[in-house]
Structures are given as C-alpha cells and as structure tokens.
Amino acid sequence: MTELAELLELWEPVIGLEVHVQLATRSKAFSPAGVVFGAPPNSLVDPTVLGLPGSLPVFNQAALALALKLGVATGSQIRAKSRFARKHYFYPDQPKNYQISQYDEPLCENGHLDVIIGGAVKRIKLTRIHLEEDAGKLTHVGAMSHVDLNRSGVPLVEVVSAPELTSSEEAAEFMRSLHRLVRWLEISEADMEKGQLRCDANVSVRLRGEDRLGTRTELKNINSFRFVQNAIDHEIARQLRLIDGGGRVERETRLWDADAGQSAPMRSKEEANDYRYFPDPDLPVLVVDGPTMGGILRAQPELPAARFQRYQEDIGLSADDARTMIGERALAEYFDATCKAHGMLKSGRTIANWILTELLGALNKAGKGIAESPMPPERLAALVRLVEDGTISGKIGKEVFEEAFAKGEEPGAIVERRGVQQISDEATLAAVVEEVVAASPKQTAEYQGGKDSLFGYFVGQVMKKTQGRANPVITTDLLKKRLGR
Amino acid sequence: MPALTRKEVEEIALLARLHLGEDELARMETELGAILEHFSSIAAVSTEGVAPMTHAVPIECPLRSDDVVTWTDAEQGLAGAPKREGDLIVVPAVIGGGE
Known part of the structure; x- marks a missing residue:
C-alpha cells in the first residue's frame, strides 16, 4: 500500500464548505415566534412555524439587515431583487414539508472571505450567501424520534465557498475566520455547541495540475473546528486509499461520527435530491433599496x-x-x-x-x-x-x-x-552604590578577583536599599565603574 | 408534448409520498398527461423579451419588525400531533434524512 504522504504528492485535495449561520434576531424569520436557546420544547411555535393552513410568512427586517452586513463585509454582489424559493422534502423537522430558502436568485453572490492562515491572509471566493429558515431538531430515541420545533423557522444564512481550500487546515481556518467575522459584526453568537454555526464539507481529490474537479462526497455534521479538520483528513485519506486500491469515489453524502472518528454513508433516499425548488408564491420579490445599503456600508467597522x-x-x-x-x-x-x-x-x-x-x-x-x-x-x-x-x-x-x-x-x-518613582539621579544612586560597596568588602574582593556571577548581588543590594526604585541601567553603569570591571 | 410515461408517474408519486395501486397509476398516467398537454398550449405563446414572472401582482416582499409575539394557542396547535411525550412530538425514527 502506498503511503498517504506519497499519494498526497500526486493528488490534491479540493474542499468547499457550506456553513449555516443562525442570525441573531429576537423573532423567527417569517413569523413573530421568539428565538431563545434552551426554551422548553415546542414553546416557540406559532401557526406559521407549524405550517398550519391559512398562515402566511412575513420576512423579518432584522434578518435581512444582518445578512446584508455579511454580504457587504464579504464584498459580495448584492441583488437589489432576490427571491425566496421552496425546497421540498419530507422530514418531521419541517412540518410544512418544505423549507423556505433561496435558489436561483440568492441575496449575495461572488463575495470572498479573507482567511487567516499562519501570518498571511488568503482570499477564498464565496459562491453565494443565501437566506433560509432553520429546521426543527430531532432526537432519535430507539425506534422513535422526538421533535422539537423551537429551532424551526430561525433565520439562517448559508455561506457557500468555492472549492478553493486545499487542506483540512485551510478548511478549519476558513471556519475560524468566518466564525470571527460573524461575531465581529454581531450577526450571530455563532456558538457551535448551540448549533448556531454548522458546517458541511464537499471533499474531492484530483491529480495535481488537473483543472477538472474529481467526484466529491459531502460530509455532514462537522460542527466543531476540530471535527472539520478530523473529518476532512479522514475523508481525503479514504478517497486516496480507494483510488490507490483501484476503486472509484462515489458521489454520496456521508455522516461524520465524531465519537467513532469516522464517516459512514447516509442511507440513500431514492430521489431525495429532487427538491423541486420553485419560487415561493407566499413571498414576493425581496427588494434591497439604496438607503438600506447605504446605512450598512457606512456602519461597517x-x-x-x-x-x-x-x-x-x-x-x-x-x-x-x-x-x-x-x-x-x-x-x-x-x-x-x-x-x-x-x-x-x-x-x-x-x-x-x-x-x-x-x-x-x-x-x-x-x-x-x-x-x-x-x-x-x-x-x-x-x-x-x-x-x-x-x-x-x-x-x-x-x-x-x-x-x-x-x-x-x-x-x-x-x-x-x-512614592515609587524611579531614581535616575546619578548622584543619589552613586551614594547608594558607595554604601553597598563599603558594606560588602568580601564580595567586592571576590568580584574583582574574577567572580562575575557576583554582579547580580550588587544590583540586588542597590535595589533593596531603594525599594526597587533604582534605575537599573544607571545602577549597572555606576556599579561597573565603581567596581572597576 | 410527449405523454407522461408510467415511470414518470411512479417517480412523481414517490416524491409526493403517495402509494398508488396499478389502476391508480394507469388513471394518473392518462389524467396527468392530459393536464400537461393542456398546459403545453402555453408553450405556443411567444415570450421573447418578456421577463419571467413569479407573482401575478408586482409587489415587494413586505417586512416585519423583529418583535416577538408569543402565541397563546400553542397547545392547541400541537394538539394535532399524532403522538406526544410531554412537550415533544414523537414520530417514527427516520434516520439520515433532513437538512
């Protein structure tokens, strides 16, 4: 078996990240239910969150402002008119069977994130930043799952990087830089333990020098800086070993298990990737006007x-x-x-x-x-x-x-x-030096006889007599002169 | 416009999580095919130079201020859940889906 390091000389990892960031609003994206971490389960719901008939979504102004801040800070092109779309899937974390997201006309495109790597800054392209709502939280208990919809409807931005990261370290630094930026701009607390910042990674490898991207796998559930690095390293190694053994990387979604330190393919759901996106008929075109943009540009730190x-x-x-x-x-x-x-x-x-x-x-x-x-x-x-x-x-x-x-x-x-002012007056210090030397005939003789290590003793004595106030530079000078060495 | 194939009907049924029997599949094939055919007449209209429209009324997305309103009927809203355990809704485990 070829060593991993050797394989890495031939093959280049290519990584793109998709990071979800919860926006720090008081209420949800499309309804006035509250957003509070750790509230009693299903207490932060209302007809819109539950997808009850007759409810209609109305978008939260604060969520738009926070997303725009990020758009501006990443130098993104911001659409004056963007659109909400429905992303359909059946899963109990979203009672209305679709998630409100953005598809072909996202709020921000073609931005960049300045990623700090070592002492330098590497600019990584951001394909897009779009608005969407979070889904509820499922806890699996045996054959059943517990559903808490408090998180459902929390406003998110999804930040999608271009596949420009070439190592797990760079990917982790991308995460750190994004985490720092959203906290800096007070867009999100971005507490990863509370799921306020979550990451999926697309990983592929290609022969060095090749322009085309290899087949990628999507890693889900890598929600700490350390997991990002471990999970990506593990996936790069898995793909290289597979190729080295004559195999082929399959396009699949893999779930990272941090406890086991490995990933496993998620059960493939037939047709699951057909989300049937279409413009949400309940939400007209989202307009960003000049004064709003001006305010955000001026306020950027x-x-x-x-x-x-x-x-x-x-x-x-x-x-x-x-x-x-x-x-x-x-x-x-x-x-x-x-x-x-x-x-x-x-x-x-x-x-x-x-x-x-x-x-x-x-x-x-x-x-x-x-x-x-x-x-x-x-x-x-x-x-x-x-x-x-x-x-x-x-x-x-x-x-x-x-x-x-x-x-x-x-x-x-x-x-x-x-009264701790430093004593820098030469005459005053010379008198102290004189006193110290006079009181230490033995040390003086030894020092003058070549015992250099005793010099510190004299400095210490002067400091003692001045309660540490003697200017050390002048003291050293005076002592050297007085002792003749 | 080609008529809908049986395979397409099956795919649509799967996406909509509908379990259709043989006779239903056959009926849908005909009915959905007819609907599609009807709509295909729209394709005959020239739309050159016309921007795609997603809403009939040209209005902007209204925005709400970020104020919290607590729903007082939450209990009633959750009462529709088929099974509950305390405050939580209980469903059969479906591992590996969702976002």
Missing part, C-alpha cells in the same frame, strides 16, 4: 483580517499576537484605543505586551471580559508612558498596574501616593 494585517505591518506585532488581538472585536478596539490615547505608533508592541500579558491575565483571574475591564485604555496608556519615560521601572509598573486594576485608580496618582 474595520474587519478582522484588515486589522490582522495592519497590526503586523504598521505596529510590528508578531502574527500570533496579531491573531490573539483580533480574537474579539472588543479586544482589538481596546488595543486601538490604548494606542490612540498613547499617541506613539512605535509603542504599539509595548502596549500589546501589556494587554496580552498583564491585562488579559488580570481579567482572566477576575473572570471578566475585556468589555468589563476596570482599566480603561487611557489609564493603561498613561501607565505605559510612565514606564517608558523612566518615571517608574517596569517592575514597579506591574505593581502599579495591579493596584490600578484592583482599585480603579489613575496610575500617576498611585505612583505619587506610593
């Missing part, structure tokens, strides 16, 4: 991928630090606000270090999020300046930080009150 690049190129953060900083919009905004309050671009890295180590550490300990930080950006900027201009040492700075964080006090006021 700087996006995470753009910030990721700016933090590296303009501020000089490492890729890892830049990625951490854009992990949450509130954190990136805190960083930007601190840099702005500080005023010096070249201090960006120092500020980032303070945020990523001291601030995040303290917040973590206090069980708080960045939005609840008791240390406003202006105060952190002031503290960084106190350290930079030598008023206090870095070590004292950390103590002042802790106190400012705990008590909500201005760093400058803490420094004044505690």
Whole structure:
C-alpha cells in the first residue's frame, strides 16, 4: 500500500464548505415566534412555524439587515431583487414539508472571505450567501424520534465557498475566520455547541495540475473546528486509499461520527435530491433599496483580517499576537484605543505586551471580559508612558498596574501616593552604590578577583536599599565603574 | 408534448409520498398527461423579451419588525400531533434524512 504522504504528492485535495449561520434576531424569520436557546420544547411555535393552513410568512427586517452586513463585509454582489424559493422534502423537522430558502436568485453572490492562515491572509471566493429558515431538531430515541420545533423557522444564512481550500487546515481556518467575522459584526453568537454555526464539507481529490474537479462526497455534521479538520483528513485519506486500491469515489453524502472518528454513508433516499425548488408564491420579490445599503456600508467597522494585517505591518506585532488581538472585536478596539490615547505608533508592541500579558491575565483571574475591564485604555496608556519615560521601572509598573486594576485608580496618582518613582539621579544612586560597596568588602574582593556571577548581588543590594526604585541601567553603569570591571 | 410515461408517474408519486395501486397509476398516467398537454398550449405563446414572472401582482416582499409575539394557542396547535411525550412530538425514527 502506498503511503498517504506519497499519494498526497500526486493528488490534491479540493474542499468547499457550506456553513449555516443562525442570525441573531429576537423573532423567527417569517413569523413573530421568539428565538431563545434552551426554551422548553415546542414553546416557540406559532401557526406559521407549524405550517398550519391559512398562515402566511412575513420576512423579518432584522434578518435581512444582518445578512446584508455579511454580504457587504464579504464584498459580495448584492441583488437589489432576490427571491425566496421552496425546497421540498419530507422530514418531521419541517412540518410544512418544505423549507423556505433561496435558489436561483440568492441575496449575495461572488463575495470572498479573507482567511487567516499562519501570518498571511488568503482570499477564498464565496459562491453565494443565501437566506433560509432553520429546521426543527430531532432526537432519535430507539425506534422513535422526538421533535422539537423551537429551532424551526430561525433565520439562517448559508455561506457557500468555492472549492478553493486545499487542506483540512485551510478548511478549519476558513471556519475560524468566518466564525470571527460573524461575531465581529454581531450577526450571530455563532456558538457551535448551540448549533448556531454548522458546517458541511464537499471533499474531492484530483491529480495535481488537473483543472477538472474529481467526484466529491459531502460530509455532514462537522460542527466543531476540530471535527472539520478530523473529518476532512479522514475523508481525503479514504478517497486516496480507494483510488490507490483501484476503486472509484462515489458521489454520496456521508455522516461524520465524531465519537467513532469516522464517516459512514447516509442511507440513500431514492430521489431525495429532487427538491423541486420553485419560487415561493407566499413571498414576493425581496427588494434591497439604496438607503438600506447605504446605512450598512457606512456602519461597517474595520474587519478582522484588515486589522490582522495592519497590526503586523504598521505596529510590528508578531502574527500570533496579531491573531490573539483580533480574537474579539472588543479586544482589538481596546488595543486601538490604548494606542490612540498613547499617541506613539512605535509603542504599539509595548502596549500589546501589556494587554496580552498583564491585562488579559488580570481579567482572566477576575473572570471578566475585556468589555468589563476596570482599566480603561487611557489609564493603561498613561501607565505605559510612565514606564517608558523612566518615571517608574517596569517592575514597579506591574505593581502599579495591579493596584490600578484592583482599585480603579489613575496610575500617576498611585505612583505619587506610593512614592515609587524611579531614581535616575546619578548622584543619589552613586551614594547608594558607595554604601553597598563599603558594606560588602568580601564580595567586592571576590568580584574583582574574577567572580562575575557576583554582579547580580550588587544590583540586588542597590535595589533593596531603594525599594526597587533604582534605575537599573544607571545602577549597572555606576556599579561597573565603581567596581572597576 | 410527449405523454407522461408510467415511470414518470411512479417517480412523481414517490416524491409526493403517495402509494398508488396499478389502476391508480394507469388513471394518473392518462389524467396527468392530459393536464400537461393542456398546459403545453402555453408553450405556443411567444415570450421573447418578456421577463419571467413569479407573482401575478408586482409587489415587494413586505417586512416585519423583529418583535416577538408569543402565541397563546400553542397547545392547541400541537394538539394535532399524532403522538406526544410531554412537550415533544414523537414520530417514527427516520434516520439520515433532513437538512
């Protein structure tokens, strides 16, 4: 049997993702029933959700606005007139036997997602983003299934990527970038454990250099970043082994079983793929007007991928630090606000270090999020300046930080009150050095005799005598001069 | 327009989840064929330069504001379910379908 790595030299995996994202509305897509995760089963229903005769769908304005935000942020072409279609299938998760979706005239087409891979940004084409409603949730219990229709009718966007991802890592990063983006734009909480972001993957392999796509399989139920990667890796290996053994990949839908770490073909339902799409006669053409688009365009914030690049190129953060900083919009905004309050671009890295180590550490300990930080950006900027201009040492700075964080006090006021200003006056420090040397004749002799490791002892003594306030650079200088080495 | 074949009738019946007997299939073949034939007369009309229309009335999709209204008759609505267990509706397990 040929090794997998060898096969991968010959064959290129091609992956396209279809990601469903629940839109963070209060009510459902086509009726005013509420949307609440974890509500008692079947409590969030109404005649439209149940598909009762005489009910009519009316689309939710907020769902449209959220979908448009994503469309704009992904540079998609947005249809001034798009259309809802019925997708027919019989399954107990959808009582009216069709799902309202969009088919040949989706809201958004030809967009792109900027995917952060390592230190770079790779632009992946999005074929389309369309609106649809979620289905109910089925729990299989033996020979029976329990149906909860609370999720039925929740507004979704389905984001469909072009088959441009070439590894499971890229696919997982695509998911992370999309997850980050929808949270950034407050389109969705995108909590994968609550099923607010769900992913299917289309996987195929082709000989490297070949333009045509191979036969693809569709993997369903890969609802965590880790599963995406595992399931795709597993499927690529399965297809390559199959081909290597003289077989052929069949077009099929496979269900990923995360516990077993493998996929199995779903029972093929005859004709199941004939969804008989047609325009929904209950829903006239969906119009997006100029003022709506204008409002969304104006409100668009700087996006995470753009910030990721700016933090590296303009501020000089490492890729890892830049990625951490854009992990949450509130954190990136805190960083930007601190840099702005500080005023010096070249201090960006120092500020980032303070945020990523001291601030995040303290917040973590206090069980708080960045939005609840008791240390406003202006105060952190002031503290960084106190350290930079030598008023206090870095070590004292950390103590002042802790106190400012705990008590909500201005760093400058803490420094004044505690009298912890750094001593940088040479004459004052020279006197301390003199005292230390005079009190340590043995150490002085040993050091002068070649025992270099004793230098730290002298620095320590000076720090002790000054309660850690001695300027370490000047102290080192003075000690070297005084000790003659 | 060719008449409907028996196989097509069977496929349509399957999609609609209808179990049709031999005599019903034969009857549908004739009846559906006649309906299709009737509609095929539309194909004779020239539609060149006419945009496809999906609604008879040219209106825009009305939108509702995102307000929650709790349905007070939920119990009545769910009463139509053939089988229930507490708040849940119970159906025979159909694994592997759906979206």
